[in-house]
Amino acid sequence: MPKIRICIIGSGNWGSAIAKIIGINVKKFEDKFEEEVMMYVYEEMIEGKKLTDIINETHENVKYLPGHKLSPNIIAVPDVVEAAKNADILIFVVPHQFVPGLCTALLGKIKSSAVSLSLIKGFTQENDTKLKLISKFIEEKLKIPCSVLMGANLSNEVASDYFCETTIGCKDKIMGAIMKDCIQTENFRVRVVEEIEAVEICGALKNIVACAAGFVDGLDLGDNTKAAVIRLGLMEIVNYVKLFYGKFNMSIFFESCGIADLITTCYGGRNRRVCEQFVKTGKTIKELEDELLNGQKLQGPLTAEEVYGMLKDSNSTAKFPLFATVHRICNKELKPNDLIEQIRNHPEYE
Ligand code: NAD
Numbered sequence: 001m002p003k004i005r006i007c008i009i010g011s012g013n014w015g016s017a018i019a020k021i022i023g024i025n026v027k028k029f030e031d032k033f034e035e036e037v038m039m040y041v042y043e044e045m046i047e048g049k050k051l052t053d054i055i056n057e058t059h060e061n062v063k064y065l066p067g068h069k070l071s072p073n074i075i076a077v078p079d080v081v082e083a084a085k086n087a088d089i090l091i092f093v094v095p096h097q098f099v100p101g102l103c104t105a106l107l108g109k110i111k112s113s114a115v116s117l118s119l120i121k122g123f124t125q126e127n128d129t130k131l132k133l134i135s136k137f138i139e140e141k142l143k144i145p146c147s148v149l150m151g152a153n154l155s156n157e158v159a160s161d162y163f164c165e166t167t168i169g170c171k172d173k174i175m176g177a178i179m180k181d182c183i184q185t186e187n188f189r190v191r192v193v194e195e196i197e198a199v200e201i202c203g204a205l206k207n208i209v210a211c212a213a214g215f216v217d218g219l220d221l222g223d224n225t226k227a228a229v230i231r232l233g234l235m236e237i238v239n240y241v242k243l244f245y246g247k248f249n250m251s252i253f254f255e256s257c258g259i260a261d262l263i264t265t266c267y268g269g270r271n272r273r274v275c276e277q278f279v280k281t282g283k284t285i286k287e288l289e290d291e292l293l294n295g296q297k298l299q300g301p302l303t304a305e306e307v308y309g310m311l312k313d314s315n316s317t318a319k320f321p322l323f324a325t326v327h328r329i330c331n332k333e334l335k336p337n338d339l340i341e342q343i344r345n346h347p348e349y350e
């Protein structure tokens, strides 16, 4: 059997952390996986040197995951087509806004037998008002199957090898087991489930709830309020899956991709941090993203905007007051102080 070649498309904070794991796991399962793993890196100059050269020479992504060594079999490649052309498994892990451009570049340039795994938390825009799951977008655009991986996985903690869990959504049992071998470690425990859509939607929508948690922190409203916001957020995630995707298995929300990711993001994530500062400084989200994240990208405010468009179009904003309010606060239509007024009469209390 030929060995499976893996390509990681993305090398930000999460892309680099997962590369650290995969670099080790392909060597552990050397009978199954090709040792060299290509990692597409969006090229940029760091103090006069290309980031790809720095990664290939020092085995560290000094910009997006400083302080963590990647194994030397992770090869940084600045051209996405070159990185992906021989791969059997494509692992997508870029901020969601860059997916359409990358897929266009890859169209017709990858193995027709390839499969993919998306670690991306967000949606793409199907048209002005309708959203599409990233996994569906990849499947339709590249004509390859796409599974997903979502969980309570703050990258720096995963890279530090602190114990945590994640959820893979994959319909194919054999491929699910291969993906698990590629990802799981002693301290990064993987559960594979079949419901791709619900897993992915949990990952995308929790970023909106994290923004609300950040507003609560910025307003110094305390832990009870934050818990209420997290619970209302969870209910809106459940109802969103119900309304737009129909049948689903409630147990998904008790996986790492569900309640656990909500908790970790609402306490330790970038969306929370930036939204807390949004309240405290009065600066715009964009200004704070640039100032605080050193090139890393926020997913929550953009996802809130995209989801708001979809809710408006389907006359459903009243059913999702938390999601709608996050967007209206981010774009300064409402003040952070208005948050509680907007959720006080949540449909949960009817
Ligand atoms: P990041 O925000 O740390 O980094 C941004 C990345 O985008 C960098 O690699 C940068 O080079 C790249 N980039 C900038 N402009 C680009 C362009 N025009 N085209 C292509 N790439 C460009 O990225 P991340 O944290 O790895 O996030 C990727 C996905 O993983 C997101 O959907 C995020 O929600 C998800 N995620 C992140 C974490 C985390 O803790 N960081 C954990 C789980 C999931």
Ligand code: 13P
Pocket (backbone or CB within 6 Å): 121, 151, 152, 153, 154, 155, 207, 210, 261, 264, 265, 268, 269, 270, 271, 272, 298, 299
């Ligand atoms: P942030 O993007 O808010 O940092 O969330 C990271 C994450 O998805 C943890 O699971």
